Amino acid sequence: MKKIGIISDTHSFLDPKIIKHFNTCDEIWHAGDFGFNKKIKHFIETYDVKGVYGNIDGQEIRKHFPKTQKFTCEKLKVLMTHIGGYPNRYQKDIENEIKIYNPDLYICGHSHILKIMYDEKYKLIHINPGAAGKEGFHKVRTIVLLNIDGTDISNVRVIELGKRTNLT
Numbered sequence: 001m002k003k004i005g006i007i008s009d010t011h012s013f014l015d016p017k018i019i020k021h022f023n024t025c026d027e028i029w030h031a032g033d034f035g036f037n038k039k040i041k042h043f044i045e046t047y048d049v050k051g052v053y054g055n056i057d058g059q060e061i062r063k064h065f066p067k068t069q070k071f072t073c074e075k076l077k078v079l080m081t082h083i084g085g086y087p088n089r090y091q092k093d094i095e096n097e098i099k100i101y102n103p104d105l106y107i108c109g110h111s112h113i114l115k116i117m118y119d120e121k122y123k124l125i126h127i128n129p130g131a132a133g134k135e136g137f138h139k140v141r142t143i144v145l146l147n148i149d150g151t152d153i154s155n156v157r158v159i160e161l162g163k164r165t166n167l168t
Contacts, residue, residue, distance in 0.1 A: 001149040002026040002074060008082075008109025009033040009131035011056065014043055017161050018132060018143060022047060025145070027073070031109030031129065032082025036060040054082035054109060068094075070101055074148045079103035083110045086126050087119035098122050104151065112138040114158060125153065134164050 005025040007018065012035025022028055028047045032054025034040050043049070044064065051065040069080040079101055084094035085108070098106065099122075106119070106126045114130030130142035141161040147154045 001147055004029060004073065004146050004148060006031070006107060006127060006129040006144040006146070007132050008129050009054070009112055009133050009136065010040065011035045011131075011133035011135035012037050012040060013133040013135070014039045015132065015141065015161050021143065021145060021159055029078075029080060029107055030065075031080055031107050032065075033057060033109060033133075034061045034065075035133070050080070052080050052082050068097065070097075070103070073105075075151045076104040076148055076153070077101065078105045078107065080107040082108060084108040086115055086128065087117060087121065098124070105153070112136045114142050114144075116144065116156065116158070130158075131164075132161060136164070138164055140164065 003025045005022045005028045008031035011033055028049045030049055030051035032052045033056045050069055052069050053062045053065050071078050085091045103124055106124050108128050112131035115128040117126050119126055127144055129144040131138045132141050132143050141164055143159045146156040
């Protein structure tokens, strides 16, 4: 069994509250728009981070992470990208990736809108963890935690980190 932390849209801000939740995780999946500074660099170097670059990410992130990640966790196939849409509204290139790769779990970011939903058409779970940073229009900063054991996903939790406006 693996404990997974899912995060997106930090935009160079890493709330210390996040670290206490991620300390017990086996892997952290970052769905893009890391931003870059010393704290983000330390985060990437300290934790087992799988990630994708987002539209705000420069070369420091792009040299470490691709636009799209395809990997297996336990026995689940995972597809992750930053901009890709959600069930019934996927971008064409992502929908093609879904058809070809046939993932069990699809992770994306970008919208700053927390979504966890089942896609009946492609038989996958879609997760957008919302935004953990303080930039954007979201009202509450969020991350997602879950466990993966073989093909089973369990103990899915949304962690609210506080209001974005309290930080600006």
